[in-house]
Amino acid sequence: MPRQVDHESRRRIVAEAVCALADERGLEGVTLRDVAARAEVSMGAVQRCFRTKEEMLLFALTHVGDRITERVRTRLVAGPAQSARTALGHATAEVALLREEHRAEARVWLAFVAQAVVSEPLARALRADYADLEGAFTRLVAEACGPGGEEPATGAAAAAGPTGDGASPADPAGDGASPADPRTTARTLLALADGLTAHVLIGHLTPRQAQDVLHTHLAALWERPPAAR
Amino acid sequence: MPRQVDHESRRRIVAEAVCALADERGLEGVTLRDVAARAEVSMGAVQRCFRTKEEMLLFALTHVGDRITERVRTRLVAGPAQSARTALGHATAEVALLREEHRAEARVWLAFVAQAVVSEPLARALRADYADLEGAFTRLVAEACGPGGEEPATGAAAAAGPTGDGASPADPAGDGASPADPRTTARTLLALADGLTAHVLIGHLTPRQAQDVLHTHLAALWERPPAAR
DNA sequence: ACCGTACCGATGCGAGCGCATCACAACGTG
DNA sequence: CACGTTGTGATGCGCTCGCATCGGTACGGT
Numbered sequence: 001m002p003r004q005v006d007h008e009s010r011r012r013i014v015a016e017a018v019c020a021l022a023d024e025r026g027l028e029g030v031t032l033r034d035v036a037a038r039a040e041v042s043m044g045a046v047q048r049c050f051r052t053k054e055e056m057l058l059f060a061l062t063h064v065g066d067r068i069t070e071r072v073r074t075r076l077v078a079g080p081a082q083s084a085r086t087a088l089g090h091a092t093a094e095v096a097l098l099r100e101e102h103r104a105e106a107r108v109w110l111a112f113v114a115q116a117v118v119s120e121p122l123a124r125a126l127r128a129d130y131a132d133l134e135g136a137f138t139r140l141v142a143e144a145c146g147p148g149g150e151e152p153a154t155g156a157a158a159a160a161g162p163t164g165d166g167a168s169p170a171d172p173a174g175d176g177a178s179p180a181d182p183r184t185t186a187r188t189l190l191a192l193a194d195g196l197t198a199h200v201l202i203g204h205l206t207p208r209q210a211q212d213v214l215h216t217h218l219a220a221l222w223e224r225p226p227a228a229r
Numbered sequence: 230m231p232r233q234v235d236h237e238s239r240r241r242i243v244a245e246a247v248c249a250l251a252d253e254r255g256l257e258g259v260t261l262r263d264v265a266a267r268a269e270v271s272m273g274a275v276q277r278c279f280r281t282k283e284e285m286l287l288f289a290l291t292h293v294g295d296r297i298t299e300r301v302r303t304r305l306v307a308g309p310a311q312s313a314r315t316a317l318g319h320a321t322a323e324v325a326l327l328r329e330e331h332r333a334e335a336r337v338w339l340a341f342v343a344q345a346v347v348s349e350p351l352a353r354a355l356r357a358d359y360a361d362l363e364g365a366f367t368r369l370v371a372e373a374c375g376p377g378g379e380e381p382a383t384g385a386a387a388a389a390g391p392t393g394d395g396a397s398p399a400d401p402a403g404d405g406a407s408p409a410d411p412r413t414t415a416r417t418l419l420a421l422a423d424g425l426t427a428h429v430l431i432g433h434l435t436p437r438q439a440q441d442v443l444h445t446h447l448a449a450l451w452e453r454p455p456a457a458r
Numbered sequence: 459a460c461c462g463t464a465c466c467g468a469t470g471c472g473a474g475c476g477c478a479t480c481a482c483a484a485c486g487t488g
Numbered sequence: 489c490a491c492g493t494t495g496t497g498a499t500g501c502g503c504t505c506g507c508a509t510c511g512g513t514a515c516g517g518t
Contacts, residue, residue, distance in 0.1 A: 041497090043497075044497045044498075045495090045496070
């Protein structure tokens with residue numbers, strides 16, 4: 001055996017095994033032994049990479065999160081010539097993990113979300129991911145609905161990053177005619193995407209039906225006067 | 230001891246204990262011993278009520294599901310004089326479990342949704358609940374947007390029940406100007422509510438922010454020409 | 459009054475868990 | 489070429505889990 005192996009790549013291999021197991025048997029079915037067997041390494045190797053099980057799960061979560069946001073970013077810069085509106089549609093569909101080949105990721109993600117409710121470290125990682133996504137979506141929405149509405153999206157809008165305001169002030173007036181700022185629209189899209197993911201996973205909706213819902217919602221967005229948003 | 234006790238009420242007590250534990254420690258933290266201790270009964274009593282642990286969880290899930298749908302129904306028939314639009318807003322907020330006192334139910338619900346991904350019996354129960362909700366919401370949407378849009382909701386529209394078509398046909402034309410039928414609108418509301426619930430639970434949104442998102446989305450619904458929907 | 463019966467609570471069991479430990483093997487170095 | 493260092497994989501330990509079992513107990517019928 002080599003005197004020193006690439007720890008980082010091994011961590012990724014283990015993380016993949018965690019995801020595979022979480023996909024088929026849920027997060028409860030993820031044990032150190034099974035992970036080691038699935039990753040085709042010894043249990044000791046897994047324990048060398050991660051001091052504790054929770055640390056392993058946390059790494060797997062950030063691994064999946066990075067992969068998803070990376071894919072969204074790739075999807076956006078791949079077609080910079082497209083309008084911001086279609087770019088937003090693609091990004092949302094990507095986040096919703098509706099495509100068949102990403103079903104596994106969706107299951108893993110939902111499992112982690114549920115676990116994060118009772119595990120603060122996981123919740124922190126999840127919040128960071130969502131903050132990034134919300135920032136990117138907010139910029140995209142502003143671009144799609146703001147100036148003209150149809151011109152191509154700039155690549156810069158796709159770059160994710162922290163947005164600053166942790167807690168938005170929320171409109172003081174409880175009135176109904178709220179202006180619906182881009183941030184709120186982005187939050188709506190994100191929550192809708194996650195809800196659809198869950199509904200598809202438990203079999204309440206087919207991927208096609210979820211796609212329809214998403215498509216209809218986006219279409220309704222553009223029909224409203226863009227300047228008002 | 231009485232020769233025969235009320236099994237049904239005991240099952241409910243045990244179900245409450247399951248929910249309490251799932252709320253604070255997640256579904257993985259629910260063990261037969263702890264459930265028995267929390268319900269202040271012996272472990273043998275729990276095993277008498279439910280043959281297996283999964284049967285116990287399934288009962289707890291339907292218990293919670295019934296309570297939520299019951300609350301939605303109550304909320305609707307309580308104010309029959311209100312417009313269908315505000316009724317729909319109240320119902321959606323209720324399903325989203327945004328109120329502080331229902332946070333526990335939200336946590337339990339999310340835990341069950343995640344578990345249902347790998348447990349077909351749980352998934353079945355969940356699908357049944359969602360089918361009911363979708364039916365009720367579809368009727369409510371049709372009433373709110375259909376004939377006039379503002380007249381009071383009838384009590385009949387609030388009664389939940391199976392709707393029939395298991396798989397909607399989905400529009401054949403892949404075009405953008407879809408008419409957005411009430412069913413699709415209802416599915417959007419349901420998915421949005423669930424997504425918001427999850428985002429609040431993991432701390433990405435505050436309840437207030439989620440309420441704003443919901444409120445804005447509903448307001449946008451009514452601004453569009455009602456006849457077109 | 460008594461006995462049958464249905465129920466209860468405690469205990470036992472096998473399995474599986476996360477984590478700690480340890481002898482060994484494979485390199486880089488003198 | 490020998491040696492120390494370092495990573496490795498198997499094994500052990502303490503614990504808790506779900507589930508099965510069993511003697512004790514308090515009714516209800518006759």
